[in-house]
Amino acid sequence: MRELWPYAREHRRLLGAAVVLSVAAAGVSLAQPLVVGGIIAAVSDGRSWGGMGWALVGLLAVEVGVGTMQYYLLHRTAEGVVLGARTDLIRHVLRLPISEYRRRDVGDLVSRVGSDTTLLRGALTEGLVDALGGVFVLVGALAAMLLLDPVLAGVTVTVTAIVVAVSLLVGNRLRKLMFDTQSRLGDLTGDLTQTLSAVTVVRANGATERAQARLDDRAAAAFAVGVRAARSSAAIQPLGRAAGQASLLIVLGIGGYRVAAGHMTVAELVTFVLFMFLFMGPVNVGFAAVQSVAGALGALQRITEIRRVPIEDAADTIRHRALPNTVGPMLQFQDVHFAYTPGHAVLNGVSVSVERGSRTAVVGPSGAGKTTLLALIERFYDTDRGRIAIGGIDITELPRAVLREQIGYVEQNSPAVAGSIRDNLTFGAPHVSDERCRAALKAVDLLSRVDAEPRGLDAQIGENGVRLSGGERQRLALARVLLAEPPLLLLDEPTSSLDSRNEEIFQIALDATASDQTVLIVAHRLATVKNADQIVLLDSGRISAVGTHDELLTSSPLYRELARHQMIGAPNR
Numbered sequence: 163m164r165e166l167w168p169y170a171r172e173h174r175r176l177l178g179a180a181v182v183l184s185v186a187a188a189g190v191s192l193a194q195p196l197v198v199g200g201i202i203a204a205v206s207d208g209r210s211w212g213g214m215g216w217a218l219v220g221l222l223a224v225e226v227g228v229g230t231m232q233y234y235l236l237h238r239t240a241e242g243v244v245l246g247a248r249t250d251l252i253r254h255v256l257r258l259p260i261s262e263y264r265r266r267d268v269g270d271l272v273s274r275v276g277s278d279t280t281l282l283r284g285a286l287t288e289g290l291v292d293a294l295g296g297v298f299v300l301v302g303a304l305a306a307m308l309l310l311d312p313v314l315a316g317v318t319v320t321v322t323a324i325v326v327a328v329s330l331l332v333g334n335r336l337r338k339l340m341f342d343t344q345s346r347l348g349d350l351t352g353d354l355t356q357t358l359s360a361v362t363v364v365r366a367n368g369a370t371e372r373a374q375a376r377l378d379d380r381a382a383a384a385f386a387v388g389v390r391a392a393r394s395s396a397a398i399q400p401l402g403r404a405a406g407q408a409s410l411l412i413v414l415g416i417g418g419y420r421v422a423a424g425h426m427t428v429a430e431l432v433t434f435v436l437f438m439f440l441f442m443g444p445v446n447v448g449f450a451a452v453q454s455v456a457g458a459l460g461a462l463q464r465i466t467e468i469r470r471v472p473i474e475d476a477a478d479t480i481r482h483r484a485l486p487n488t489v490g491p492m493l494q495f496q497d498v499h500f501a502y503t504p505g506h507a508v509l510n511g512v513s514v515s516v517e518r519g520s521r522t523a524v525v526g527p528s529g530a531g532k533t534t535l536l537a538l539i540e541r542f543y544d545t546d547r548g549r550i551a552i553g554g555i556d557i558t559e560l561p562r563a564v565l566r567e568q569i570g571y572v573e574q575n576s577p578a579v580a581g582s583i584r585d586n587l588t589f590g591a592p593h594v595s596d597e598r599c600r601a602a603l604k605a606v607d608l609l610s611r612v613d614a615e616p617r618g619l620d621a622q623i624g625e626n627g628v629r630l631s632g633g634e635r636q637r638l639a640l641a642r643v644l645l646a647e648p649p650l651l652l653l654d655e656p657t658s659s660l661d662s663r664n665e666e667i668f669q670i671a672l673d674a675t676a677s678d679q680t681v682l683i684v685a686h687r688l689a690t691v692k693n694a695d696q697i698v699l700l701d702s703g704r705i706s707a708v709g710t711h712d713e714l715l716t717s718s719p720l721y722r723e724l725a726r727h728q729m730i731g732a733p734n735r
């Protein structure tokens with residue numbers, strides 16, 4: 163729970179007020195047995211007790227008032243702590259290295275932000291209220307019991323301590339089991355997320371039953387751990403109740419004997435028993451909360467696990483804060499080596515220069531490493547060896563934000579972000595006017611499509627842009643980078659989903675980009691490639707040839723082969 167202190171610190175004033183109220187509430191509760199004892203003693207002595215009766219009523223009324231405020235303040239603090247933990251986790255999850263999203267189930271990350279923080283909330287709102295509310299009553303009642311009768315107090319404490327020790331042992335085991343339960347739940351969410359995102363593939367392949375069976379297995383795994391947790395925790399509450407009853411019986415037995423022997427008055431015994439009830443109250447609440455606290459600790463462990471993964475730029479050494487306006491090549495790859503998994507090289511000694519304002523096409527067989535090349539420029543991954551420079555500066559020496567400001571990236575499958583058409587267009591340039599948005603849409607022939615929507619630029623495109631076709635998404639992504647006007651455009655098969663008319667529109671839009679914009683384009687279609695200033699032919703992670711279309715047609719058998727078989731409309735056949 164130490165990990166939560168930074169979030170609690172923000173609310174220390176509220177927490178302080180809640181602690182003061184908790185002390186006051188405990189004082190009010192602890193005064194009651196004394197008043198009741200006084201009333202019994204007065205009745206037995208035949209004295210008047212009316213004033214004490216009213217005092218008791220007053221104490222009860224104050225207890226309700228103080229208790230209400232204390233409850234609110236503690237809940238408010240607990241909600242604040244959960245909010246802090248949640249937003250901090252979200253901030254962290256959004257900044258993890260790209261490799262972490264590939265390595266982990268995105269659904270599992272979602273479940274850590276959703277269900278783990280919810281578990282934490284449950285235990286904190288209940289646990290914090292009960293713990294802070296109860297601790298002063300517990301300590302006060304114990305002190306009063308020790309003062310009243312150390313022997314009876316010793317009996318109560320010993321019985322309770324044995325049961326508490328047992329439940330702490332169980333609680334530790336339970337924390338591990340709850341961690342496992344949450345992890346199995348994360349697996350289930352991960353699998354479900356993946357299945358739903360490929361739901362059309364599942365349906366088209368008639369694989370719904372198989373997908374369900376796999377998800378059922380995941381759910382059953384979570385159930386099995388849940389059952390083990392239930393088995394471990396089943397005895398805790400009955401044990402707690404038994405401890406209370408045993409203490410009561412022993413205290414009543416010994417106390418009754420003492421009263422009979424004249425060593426103790428009835429009023430003292432009743433007062434002691436009332437304090438004992440006050441003492442057992444928080445203890446029983448603690449027993450009842452063992453499972454939810456263990457769940458919260460398990461969830462906290464999962465949250466902390468992600469918080470400990472360094473964020474993307476944690477180890478960056480920044481030597482330049484900005485990109486100076488230099489002459490010379492826009493991009494340089496110098497002997498770049500890279501592997502996603504050690505021992506499986508994807509890029510193997512790539513060296514190439516991209517001139518400022520030039521159009522460079524990257525071509526090559528599927529799996530040659532073309533997309534990887536672009537991902538390295540964006541620093542989604544870092545090279546294993548070698549260096550990539552932008553404007554003469556090693557990209558690892560620039561803040562990633564500065565580097566990425568230089569780049570407009572249209573990905574292969576051009577995912578759309580949640581929100582409206584405008585949100586998608588202005589993602590990279592938040593303050594552009596509607597006129598410029600419309601001009602960019604016109605350039606990619608999307609304006610009439612957007613105008614057909616009743617809400618125009620405000621039309622929501624739904625999660626992943628499901629209301630847009632693949633080609634429309636591609637054109638929207640292109641409009642987005644055109645609007646941001648970055649010096650470097652990275653386009654990964656930007657025309658793969660476009661028909662020939664739209665491909666032509668794309669070419670026109672691309673040709674209209676500023677002449678000082680550098681374009682690096684991964685392409686399969688000859689129409690996109692043949693006018694490039696240079697074509698880089700990648701094969702199995704190595705540069706096989708560099709040159710213009712005509713040069714490569716003459717010099718590279720692989721390029722000739724690609725032109726003949728893969729590129730649409732290859733000339734000279």
Ligand SMILES: Nc1ncnc2c1ncn2[C@@H]1O[C@H](COP(=O)(O)OP(=O)(O)OP(=O)(O)O)[C@@H](O)[C@H]1O
Pocket residue numbers: 264502503508526527528529530531532533534535
């Ligand atoms: N995240 C990843 N983790 C592990 N391996 C990957 C990852 N992404 C790509 N690869 C592998 O790296 C190699 C190069 O992939 P890349 O996507 O760069 O190829 P490509 O030339 O763009 O292919 P295509 O033309 O089919 O898009 C492939 O063998 C691919 O399986």
